[in-house]
Amino acid sequence: MSPFSKILEQSSFSHSDLERLLQCNGDEKQQLFKKGGEVKNLFVGNKVYFRGLIEFSNVCDKDCLYCGIRNSNHSVHRYNLTDSEILDAARFADDNRFGSVVIQSGENSSPAFAERITTLVSQIKQLSNGRLGITLSVGEQPESVYQRWFEAGAHRYLLRIETTNQTLYHQIHPADQFHDFNRRMDCLHSLKAIGYQTGTGVMIGLPFQTMGDLADDLLFFQQFGIDMVGMGPYIEHSDTPLYAFREELLPLQERFDLSLKMIAALRILMKDINIAAATALQAIDPLGREKGIKVGANIIMPNITPGLYRNDYSLYENKPCIDEEPAQCKGCLDARVALADGEIGYGEWGDSIHFMKNSKKV
Numbered sequence: 001m002s003p004f005s006k007i008l009e010q011s012s013f014s015h016s017d018l019e020r021l022l023q024c025n026g027d028e029k030q031q032l033f034k035k036g037g038e039v040k041n042l043f044v045g046n047k048v049y050f051r052g053l054i055e056f057s058n059v060c061d062k063d064c065l066y067c068g069i070r071n072s073n074h075s076v077h078r079y080n081l082t083d084s085e086i087l088d089a090a091r092f093a094d095d096n097r098f099g100s101v102v103i104q105s106g107e108n109s110s111p112a113f114a115e116r117i118t119t120l121v122s123q124i125k126q127l128s129n130g131r132l133g134i135t136l137s138v139g140e141q142p143e144s145v146y147q148r149w150f151e152a153g154a155h156r157y158l159l160r161i162e163t164t165n166q167t168l169y170h171q172i173h174p175a176d177q178f179h180d181f182n183r184r185m186d187c188l189h190s191l192k193a194i195g196y197q198t199g200t201g202v203m204i205g206l207p208f209q210t211m212g213d214l215a216d217d218l219l220f221f222q223q224f225g226i227d228m229v230g231m232g233p234y235i236e237h238s239d240t241p242l243y244a245f246r247e248e249l250l251p252l253q254e255r256f257d258l259s260l261k262m263i264a265a266l267r268i269l270m271k272d273i274n275i276a277a278a279t280a281l282q283a284i285d286p287l288g289r290e291k292g293i294k295v296g297a298n299i300i301m302p303n304i305t306p307g308l309y310r311n312d313y314s315l316y317e318n319k320p321c322i323d324e325e326p327a328q329c330k331g332c333l334d335a336r337v338a339l340a341d342g343e344i345g346y347g348e349w350g351d352s353i354h355f356m357k358n359s360k361k362v
Contacts, residue, residue, distance in 0.1 A: 004028045008035045013269055018215035021265045022258065029261065036264025036296035043271040044298050048342040049350025050333070051135060051276075052093035052101040053301040056081040060106025062139070062179065064162075065172050066203070068237035069106055075239055081306070083120060089304045090124045093132060097347040100133035102158070102301055107139030114145045121152040133349035135199075140183060143190040150194050157191045158199040158230055159184065163206065164220040165213045172206060172242060188224070197355045199228035199274075204262055205255035206234045207245035214262060222269055227352040228299070229266060232278030233259045256284040260295050267296030272353040274299050289333075293340035299350070302333050 001009075004024065007017050008031060024032055040046075057080040058069040069076055081089075086103070093101045103120065121134055135156035136149060146157070163169050166181045173179035192198045202217045203209075221229055233255040236246050250258070263275055277297035281288030289300060337344050 005031065008032065008268065015212070015215050015219060018218050018265060018269070019211050021268075022211050022214055022261050024261070029257070032261060032264045032268075033295040036267045037294055039267050039271050040296045040298060044274075044353055046342050047298065047345040047348075047350070048293055048337045048340075049274070049299055049345045049348060050093075050098040050100065051299060051301045052089070052098040052304040053104060054081075054086055054089045054101055055104050055303070055305045056086050057105040057108075059108065061109065062107045063174050064179065065174065065241040066162075066206070066234065066237070068239055070240060073239045083116075083123075085306060086120055087123055087127060089306065090132060091127055092304055094128040098132075098302070098304075099345065099348045099350060100135060100156075101304075102135040102137055103154075104137040104158075105139075109139070109141055109145075113138075114141065114148065118148055118152045121149055121154050125153040131347070133351070140187045143194070146187075146190055146196070147194055150196060154196070156197040156199060156228065158201070158228070159187055159191065160201040160230065161185070161188070161217075161220075162201075162203050163209065163213060164202070164217050165209075168206065168208055168213060171208055192225075195359075197227040197274075197352050199230060200224075200226055201229050201231035201276075203234040204231060204259045205250050207242060207248050214258075218262070218266055218269055221266060221273075225354075225358065226270070226273065227355040228274035228276070229270075230276040230278060230299075231259070231262060231266075232280035233284060235280055235283055252284050256281065256288065260291060263292055263297050264295040270354065272357065274350065274352045274354075276301060279303070287336075287339075290336050290340040293337065293342050298342075300333055300337065 004020070007020060010017065021032055058076060059078050059080055060069050060071055063071045090101050101124065103117070117136065117138060124132055124134060133156065134154045135158060136154045137158040139159065161184060162172065169181045188198060188200060204214065236243050236249065249255070259281060267275060275297045276299040277289040277292030279289070279301065281292050285291065334344065
């Protein structure tokens, strides 16, 4: 057995082991991808769970240097769905047995915003007779707000850390208290303490990022005991400050391959968590999400935002599926999951096995 094959069979991984996995190419890369898929099928099965994504507003108080909807980008057409439009999208998800929805927007920490989310979560629970699971992804909030949303019926929360290297974090965010690494970490700890299935993630292929940084990210996921991860390739946006460093980036195909390696390595490292096949994968490769499923991902987030608004939630350029309506998106993903030898878990929440195991221990 080769040294690389031996690493794949280990039960624990050092920082250097993970770097080695991320640096592999050729036959070794195919070994990694195969192992990621095998571990997924063994520990979480071949089911792929839908999370109907409702991007209900691109209004954001933050000014992250990589993001197309950053507050200072005045070329963005800002929008905010009405409550009835959000509830119609949730009803579509319920009628089509998606199992769960993700309520996502730019960051806003006002009391009015907090109250609106509380009401919407309660209304989605009511209209679906409790059938729809609810994931929130609406940024940093006071712990009391997270608690209120949890009590209203939200049970998963995604708050991406973007990078666990604090120096890099400050290179890709404005230098102020509103974009503080420790504040974000505090929020993740609050979410976990409240009882959410807690999710985070990173961008892969950022300027200034090293392979060691990504290995650290993987170890952070494990040490924190994260329940779900959404991560994908960094894709630059021309209306952002970070675009100035585009000449220093890895080529898009290398960022794509590195993202697949991260998914496979994470699946081997954390065998029973939920891992999303990010839409950004498809922005680079037409079969990007299928390839993500093949190597270890088990979550897909079909965009069920009304088509009129999709192009305005532009975190990065070349976002796919912006010209499709929700029904078209569903039919497309049915075929894509089948191509990846997966089975859609219709009508199921698809909760994190990792979370369920740990919650029983408490």
